[in-house]
Amino acid sequence: MKICFIGNSHLAPLAVTAHGVEPKFPNEQRKFYISRTYGKQPLKLVGANDVAILDMVKIEGEKASESTIFTEDWDHFVVLGFGFSAVSLIEGWKEYQPDILPFDFGGQLLTPEVSASYTNHIIAQSQASRLITILRRVTDKPITLVPAPLPAEWAGTESGERLEAFHTFTDNLSEQYLIENYEAQKDRFISNGIRVVDQPEETKSGSIWTKTTFCLGQPDGPDERGFFERRDFYHMNKTFGKMMLSRIIDELYEGQGK
Numbered sequence: 001m002k003i004c005f006i007g008n009s010h011l012a013p014l015a016v017t018a019h020g021v022e023p024k025f026p027n028e029q030r031k032f033y034i035s036r037t038y039g040k041q042p043l044k045l046v047g048a049n050d051v052a053i054l055d056m057v058k059i060e061g062e063k064a065s066e067s068t069i070f071t072e073d074w075d076h077f078v079v080l081g082f083g084f085s086a087v088s089l090i091e092g093w094k095e096y097q098p099d100i101l102p103f104d105f106g107g108q109l110l111t112p113e114v115s116a117s118y119t120n121h122i123i124a125q126s127q128a129s130r131l132i133t134i135l136r137r138v139t140d141k142p143i144t145l146v147p148a149p150l151p152a153e154w155a156g157t158e159s160g161e162r163l164e165a166f167h168t169f170t171d172n173l174s175e176q177y178l179i180e181n182y183e184a185q186k187d188r189f190i191s192n193g194i195r196v197v198d199q200p201e202e203t204k205s206g207s208i209w210t211k212t213t214f215c216l217g218q219p220d221g222p223d224e225r226g227f228f229e230r231r232d233f234y235h236m237n238k239t240f241g242k243m244m245l246s247r248i249i250d251e252l253y254e255g256q257g258k
Contacts, residue, residue, distance in 0.1 A: 001025030003252065004069060005032045006043070006057070006131065007080030010148050010234075013241025014080070014248075021245045024253040033069065035082075036060050041067035047138035048072055054134060056127055071139035076252060078144045079135070083126030085148035086182045086208055087234060090165050092122035103172045105165065123185045132194060144195040146248060147186070148234065153209035154219050155233035162231060169208070179207045197251045200243050214240035 005011060015032035033043065039058030044067060045051065059067035071077075095107045098115035110118055123129055132143055155163050156170040169175055186196045205211045212218055216235045217227035227235065236244075 001027065001252075002029045002073065002075045003031075003078060003249075004074040004076070005030065005078045005080060006035075006069075006135075007032070007078075007146075008035045008082050008127070010081035010236070013236055013238050014245040015241075017238050017242035018245060020242055021249060024249050028249075033057075033059055033067065039067075044068040045135060045138045046070045050138045052134045052138050054131065057131065071135075071141060074141060076142045076144065077135060077139070078146060078248060079128055079132055080146040081148040082128035082131060083148070084123060084128035084145060084185075085150075085234070086178060087148070087151055088122055088126060089119065089178060089181060089185075090169065092118070094165055098177075101172070101174055101177065103168050103174070105168070119181055119185070120188070123188075132189070142195065143193075144197055144248065144252065145186075145189055146197050146244070147199075149199055149214075149236050149240065149244075150204060150208055150210045152215040152217060152233040153205040153212050154215075154217075154228075155231075156209065158219060158231070160231040163233070166233075175206065175208045195251070195255065197248050199240075200247050203240055203243060210236065210240070214243075 005014070011032055011034050015034060018030060018032070035043070035057040036059070039060045041059045041061050041064055043054040043057035043059055044064065045054070046068060061067060094105045096110050096118050097105045097107050098112065099109040100112060100115070128145065132145065135143060151166065155166045169178060190196055199210070203210055203214050214236050215233070216225070216237050217232045219228055
């Protein structure tokens, strides 16, 4: 079983802990293509009858060969992160808000019908959605989507300009509306034949948070690289990465890679 992982920075903690995750398939092979802001090489997908170059995905490396994927060489593709997240919905709603919510972000209010269409648009224009669309055009191999992690639980209580929206959701008991819409977006992919693997339940705090112990930014822990200071509530640590990779492999094994 040859598994090709394509992701943004959220894929990094899985890649660095991969050696500690036991394979389940015979002759299991994994390779991780991580898009970086400082990446130089656009991702190139080479299928049996089609080729696609994705300038939005920049892989670290000096040679084009390091960012070229021959789809026929792989049995399964895993797309991780790339803007498919609960955070993306909240950020989008700050500008165009569903009028059913019991508070006002200050943006334009949308009726339920228009809001549903706009919520679909938020995810449809994400890099994850665009990458999967192109990947499906190039290959008929199975594809799994792994959403970005839920935000750190401290995002609902700590101060910070970008955190105010999370406070608003928590203070107004609107988490259920968020999670229902988020799950509906996952269902749209599932209905199109894409497997979706969520983060392990034991990493969650409530319905919309990731437990602080799994976050790179921790208010009461060492903050050597300043993740908490700059209010990075969305990147997770190696412990999370190992658990997430184990869950993905388990899910693929149970479905026998389909």
